[in-house]
Amino acid sequence: xxxxxxxxxxxxxxxxxxxxxxxxxxxxxxxxxxxxxxxxxxxxxxxxxxxxxxxxxxxxxxxxxxxxxxxxxxxxxxxxxxxxxxxxxxxxxxxxxxxxxxxxxxxxxxxxxxxxxxxxxxxxxxxxxxxxxxxxxxxxxxxxxxxxxxxxxxxxxxxxxxxxxxxxxxxxxxxxxxxxxxxxxxxxxxxxxxxxxxxxxxxxxxxxxxxxxxxxxxxxxxxxxxxxxxxxxxxxxxxxxxxxxxxxxxxxxxxxxxxxxxxxxxxxxxxxxxxxxxxxxxxxxxxxxxxxxxxxxxxxxxxxxxxxxxxxxxxxxxxxxxxxxxxxxxxxxxxxxxxxxxxxxxxxxxxxxxxxxxxxxxxxxxxxxxxxxxxxxxxxxxxxxx
Numbered sequence: 387x388x389x390x391x392x393x394x395x396x397x398x399x400x401x402x403x404x405x406x407x408x409x410x411x412x413x414x415x416x417x418x419x420x421x422x423x424x425x426x427x428x429x430x431x432x433x434x435x436x437x438x439x440x441x442x443x444x445x446x447x448x449x450x451x452x453x454x455x456x457x458x459x460x461x462x463x464x465x466x467x468x469x470x471x472x473x474x475x476x477x478x479x480x481x482x483x484x485x486x487x488x489x490x491x492x493x494x495x496x497x498x499x500x501x502x503x504x505x506x507x508x509x510x511x512x513x514x515x516x517x518x519x520x521x522x523x524x525x526x527x528x529x530x531x532x533x534x535x536x537x538x539x540x541x542x543x544x545x546x547x548x549x550x551x552x553x554x555x556x557x558x559x560x561x562x563x564x565x566x567x568x569x570x571x572x573x574x575x576x577x578x579x580x581x582x583x584x585x586x587x588x589x590x591x592x593x594x595x596x597x598x599x600x601x602x603x604x605x606x607x608x609x610x611x612x613x614x615x616x617x618x619x620x621x622x623x624x625x626x627x628x629x630x631x632x633x634x635x636x637x638x639x640x641x642x643x644x645x646x647x648x649x650x651x652x653x654x655x656x657x658x659x660x661x662x663x664x665x666x667x668x669x670x671x672x673x674x675x676x677x678x679x680x681x682x683x684x685x686x687x688x689x690x691x692x693x694x695x696x697x698x699x700x701x702x703x704x705x706x707x708x709x710x711x712x713x714x715x716x717x718x719x720x721x722x723x724x725x726x727x728x729x730x731x732x733x734x735x736x737x738x739x740x741x742x743x744x745x746x747x748x749x750x751x752x753x754x755x756x757x758x759x760x761x762x763x764x765x766x767x768x769x770x771x772x
Contacts, residue, residue, distance in 0.1 A: 391704070391705060391706050391707050391708045392706065392707050392708065392752045392755060392756050392759075393708045393745075393747075393748075394707060394708055394709050394742050394743060394744060394748065394752075394756060395708045395709055395710050395741075395743055396685055396743040396744060396745035396748075397542055397543075397545075397570060397593075397685070397686070397710075397741060397743035398710060398743070399592045399593070399598065400592060400593060400594065400595045400745055401595065401745075401747060402595060402596065402597050402636070403595040403596075403639075403640065403643060405639070405643065406595060406596055406597075406636050406639045406640050406643070407636075409635055409636065409639045410597065410632045410633070410635060410636045413432075413435060413631055413632040413635045413636075414632045417431040417432060417435055417631075418432070418631075419431055419432040419631075420432060420628060420629075420631075421433045421435070421436045421628075421629045421631055422618075422620060422628065422629070432629075432631045435631060435634070435635050435638075436456075436629055436631060436634050436635075437451070438635075438638060439634045439635055439637060439638025439639075439641075440452075440454045440638070441638075442638035442639070442641045442642040442645075443589065443602055443604075443637065443638060443641045445641070445642070445645055446572065446573065446577070446641040446642075446644055446645045447568070447572060447577045447578070447579045447587060447589070447604060447641075448577065448578040448579050448580050448581065449579040449580055449587075449604050450580070450607075452607075453579070453604050453605055453606065453607065454602050454603070454604050454605075455602065455603050455605065455621040455622060455624055455625050456600070456601070456602055456621060456625070456629060456630070456633075456634050456637075457600075457601045457602060457603055457625055458599055458600065458601060458630070459590050459591065459592070459598070459599060459600065459601035460490070460492065460567060460569040460588045460589070460590035460593075460601050461492040462601065462625075463586075463588035463589070463590075463601055463602070463603040464490070464492045464493050464496060464565075464567060464588055465492070465496055465614065466603060466611055466614060466624065466625065467534075467565045467586045467588070467603065467611065468483075468493070468496045468497060468500070468534065468536070468565065469496065469500070469612075469614055470611030470612045470613065470614060470624070471533065471534050471563070471565075471611060471612075472500060472505055472506055472533070472534075480504065480505055480506050480507050481505070481506050481507070481533035481534070482506070482507050482508075482509060482531065482532045482533050483497055483500075483506050483507070483508050483509070483532065483533065483534050483535075483536060484508075484509045484511060484524070484527045484528065484532045484534070484535045484536070484537075484562070485497050485508050485509070485510060485511065485535075485536045485537075486510075486511045486513065486519060486536060486537045486538065487510050487511065487513060487724070487728040488513055488517050488538075488541055488543075488544075488546075488724070488725045488728050488729070489536055489537075489538055489567065490538065490542055490567055490569065491724070492567075493536050493538075493567060494724065497536065506533075509527050509532070511523060511524055511527070511537070513728050513729060514729070515729050515730060515731065516544075516546070516676075516677055516678045516679075516729070517541055517544050517546050517676075517677055517678065517725060517728070517729050518546065518678050519537065519548060519549075519553075521549070521552060521553075521556070524537075524553065524556055525556050528556055528557060528559070528560040528562045529560055531560070531562070532560075532562045533562075533563070534562070534563050534564075534565055535553075535557050535562050535563065535564045535565065536565050536567075537553055537564065537565075537566065538566065538567040538568075538569075538570075538571075539566050539567065539568045539570070539571035539572070539575070539577065539587075540568075540570040540571035540574070540575065540683050541570070541677070541725065542569065542570045543688060543712055543723060543725040543726070543741055544676050544677030544678075544682070544686070544688045544725060544726075544729075545570075545677050545682040545683040545685075545686025545687075545688060545743075546677050546678045546681060546682055547571065547575055547678075547681045547682060547683060548681075549681075550566070550577070550582050550584070551582050551583075553583075554582040554583025554584060555583060557583055557585075558583040563585040563586070563609065564583060564584055564585045564586070565585065565586040565588075566584045566585075566586065566587050566588070567588045568587045568588055568589055569588060569589070569590040569593050570593060570683065571683075572587075572589045572590075572593075572594060572641075572644075573593070573594035573595075573640070573641065573644035573648060574594070574644075574648065574652055574683055574684065574685070575652075575683070579604050579606075584604075584606070585605075585606045585609055586603060586604065586605055586606070586609070587603070587604040588601065588602075588603055589601055589602040589603070589604070589637075591633065591636060591637040591640060594640050594641070594644055595640050595643070595644075595745075595746070596633075596636040596637045596639070596640035597632075597633055597636050599630065599633055600630055600633030600634060600636060600637045601637070602637065603625075605624075610624075611624050613625070613626065615627070647746075651746045652684040652685075653684070654746075655684040655685045655744050655745065655746065655748065656684035656685075658744050658748055658750060658753050659684060659685055659686070659687050659744050661750070661753055662687060662742070662744070662753045662756065662757055663675060663687055665753075665754070665757035665761070666689065666757055666760060666761065669757070669761040670691060670760070670761060670764050671768075672691065672692055672693075673689055673690075673691055674689060674690040674691075674692070674735060675687070675688070675689055676688040676689065676690055676726070676729070676731070676735075676739065683743075684744075685743050685744040685745055685748075686741075686742075686743055687741075687742040687743070687744070688739065688740070688741050688742070689739070689740050689742065690731070690734075690735040690736070690738045690739045690740075691738040691740070691764060692732075692734035692735050692737075692738050693734050693738065693771070693772075694738050694764060694767050694768065694771060695737055695738065696711040696737065696738055696739055696740050697711065698767055698771075699738075699740060699760075699763060699764065699767065700740075702763040702766070702767065703759055703760065703763050706759045707756055707759055707760070709740055709741065709742050710740070710741045711723075711739065711740060711741065712725075712726075712739070712741055722736045722737070723736065723739065726739055742756075
């Protein structure tokens with residue numbers, strides 16, 4: 387791997403932990419049965435593996451195994467909740483959604499599609515220049531009543547960790563169901579689904595060292611969703627289709643490992659992040675660190691270098707470093723980050739923004755090397771552009 391660029395894009399996706407990969411391979415080749423085939427040993431083995439994974443996920447997020455349904459990932463979970471919460475036909479007044487403007491694009495695009503079709507009304511939360519939520523405004527909107535609150539656990543660009551217990555209390559006080567996109571948070575910070583007032587929680591496997599294409603949706607008891615698909619009774623008739631047993635096993639194993647190792651791993655990741663931040667701040671003039679620096683994911687370092695286009699930096703370092711200009715879901719579009727827009731950052735800071743994200747496999751040697759590469763590249767661009 388020495389010839390590969392240093393990987394610092396863990397918010398986009400994580401490499402699969404080799405211990406998890408071994409369990410997935412075993413499930414694909416040995417215990418390969420259909421978990422719904424209850425008439426023979428192979429089906430029984432698969433069903434037991436799925437049952438174990440539910441318990442492992444439930445343990446990590448403090449939920450009951452029966453609260454968990456499996457999906458293909460966070461985007462499907464998001465659509466299941468937002469579209470499944472809104473009936474096809476409503477009376478004179480459409481359902482009211484309260485939405486954070488710094489949510490993942492999968493949330494925003496789903497909400498906006500429903501709004502464009504006249505199926506919902508959206509009330510937008512206020513955020514400040516650090517992407518922090520205005521809790522008084524949240525309280526005010528919830529007090530007026532709403533059919534769903536969409537507010538993530540941790541931001542996928544600037545890394546903010548939101549005050550989940552406070553948000554949950556506000557939502558519960560006003561009987562507003564709360565959908566929490568936990569994609570970037572689960573496995574990195576403690577989550578207590580049962581006690582924090584979360585109604586729906588989305589989990590994405592490939593953000594916590596499990597494979598892509600597997601996720602989970604945790605649903606509070608006594609809540610139900612309209613299914614978007616037909617064709618089977620799997621997953622409480624909310625999400626039909628043959629269960630992806632290898633992926634489910636991988637997600638379960640990933641959650642079990644995060645439960646055991648999260649605290650130690652995240653502490654070390656934060657130390658590496660702080661070292662990288664210090665090295666860059668000492669050697670790059672005018673560098674700005676974005677987001678809520680007191681409440682952010684351990685692996686997140688979101689910076690702006692005004693008056694140096696981020697595209698120019700990426701072009702210069704891409705053969706040595708894997709970093710990004712923003713969320714992976716938006717990387718194919720030229721529009722500036724909606725998160726930075728909502729924060730009302732000046733154009734030079736938006737144009738010079740970079741998202742650097744570390745993970746459990748990032749080494750100190752890679753941190754030092756990455757800092758040198760970025761400092762050198764930006765110094766050369768400064769000479770060329772100024």
